Amino acid sequence: MRLLPGYLLVPLAALVVACGSSQPPAETAKTEETPPQTTTTTPTAEKPAASGNIPAAIAAIVAAPDRAEADRALDAGRKPAELLAFLDIRPGMKVAEIAAGGGYTAELLARTVGEAGKVYGQNSKFILERFAEKPWAERLQKPVMKNVVRVDREFDEPLPPEAKELDAVVMVLFYHDTIWMKTDRDKMNKTIFQALRPGGVYGIVDHSAKAGSGTSEAQTTHRIEEKTLREEVERAGFKLAGEASFLRNEKDTRDWNASPMKAGELRGTSDRFVLKFVKP
Numbered sequence: 001m002r003l004l005p006g007y008l009l010v011p012l013a014a015l016v017v018a019c020g021s022s023q024p025p026a027e028t029a030k031t032e033e034t035p036p037q038t039t040t041t042t043p044t045a046e047k048p049a050a051s052g053n054i055p056a057a058i059a060a061i062v063a064a065p066d067r068a069e070a071d072r073a074l075d076a077g078r079k080p081a082e083l084l085a086f087l088d089i090r091p092g093m094k095v096a097e098i099a100a101g102g103g104y105t106a107e108l109l110a111r112t113v114g115e116a117g118k119v120y121g122q123n124s125k126f127i128l129e130r131f132a133e134k135p136w137a138e139r140l141q142k143p144v145m146k147n148v149v150r151v152d153r154e155f156d157e158p159l160p161p162e163a164k165e166l167d168a169v170v171m172v173l174f175y176h177d178t179i180w181m182k183t184d185r186d187k188m189n190k191t192i193f194q195a196l197r198p199g200g201v202y203g204i205v206d207h208s209a210k211a212g213s214g215t216s217e218a219q220t221t222h223r224i225e226e227k228t229l230r231e232e233v234e235r236a237g238f239k240l241a242g243e244a245s246f247l248r249n250e251k252d253t254r255d256w257n258a259s260p261m262k263a264g265e266l267r268g269t270s271d272r273f274v275l276k277f278v279k280p
Contacts, residue, residue, distance in 0.1 A: 054085045061111045066144070071104055080108050082246040083172075087203045087276060089113065093167040096120035096151075096195070098158050098188075099174035101127065102135035103145070109170070110148050120166075122151040122158045126181070155183040157191045165197040172205045173272075175229060179218035189236035193279055202238055202277040204229065205247065207270045210254045223254065226273045238277035247272035 062081045089095065091114040100106040100121035109119045121140075123132050140150060151160055155178050159169075169192050178185055192202055209216075209223035217223040230240060252271035 092116040095168040098171040103139040168201040176218040176224040196279040241278040242276040244274040
């Protein structure tokens with residue numbers, strides 16, 4: 001998951017496509033926790049063997065033949081199996097995605113938590129009006145999405161009161177956008193903190209900006225400094241529990257626009273951090 005010089009100079013639809021967990025054209029598209037008391041499934045012989053630390057059940061979900069080809073095309077850059085495994089998403093969990101966009105990640109979450117689980121998929125009015133309404137509504141009609149609750153709320157308070165004791169909340173390549181959108185990020189992170197159970201996970205993926213840049217690159221290169229993001233999230237009460245390197249690229253100079261609309265041949269090669277925070 002990657003995201004001009006000056007968002008005000010480009011079509012708003014293109015902007016949202018370039019961010020968040022959505023379907024094409026975005027290329028784009030978060031240590032161990034005690035899992036909730038849920039039932040687990042045993043992989044069958046038909047399920048492909050997992051590689052590395054990826055459980056066979058998760059490998060099978062990503063390889064499911066009924067997934068859309070457009071979603072499959074994003075997998076190489078997104079590495080969803082690695083993300084689901086890193087965040088330890090399991091059957092029966094209650095989870096949420098902030099900035100679900102067209103639903104690429106939300107569907108994978110829905111498949112992973114299964115019928116016994118629940119997924120809250122949040123989008124703001126801006127995202128829905130400028131890009132996501134049609135693809136999101138269409139995706140929600142798929143049988144595999146029957147355990148997904150559509151949430152139309154702004155980022156200041158992205159989750160509804162009934163979203164309680166969640167096991168995980170995920171935000172993929174969108175935290176930096178909440179900056180130029182003038183979101184009250186302290187309030188946003190506090191809302192997420194309150195919605196999670198003790199031990200619940202807040203997983204974030206984003207494009208890495210240069211050291212010392214803070215939030216200054218959010219609109220120009222679609223990036224945020226990892227240190228700044230960590231400080232903001234920890235200010236809400238979270239503790240950093242882990243970080244993953246599967247989307248890292250040490251060769252990235254981090255001085256170019258990571259948006260897939262501008263990255264050209266560099267699309268999908270930005271250095272991205274994957275952080276796992278936990279509510280104590």
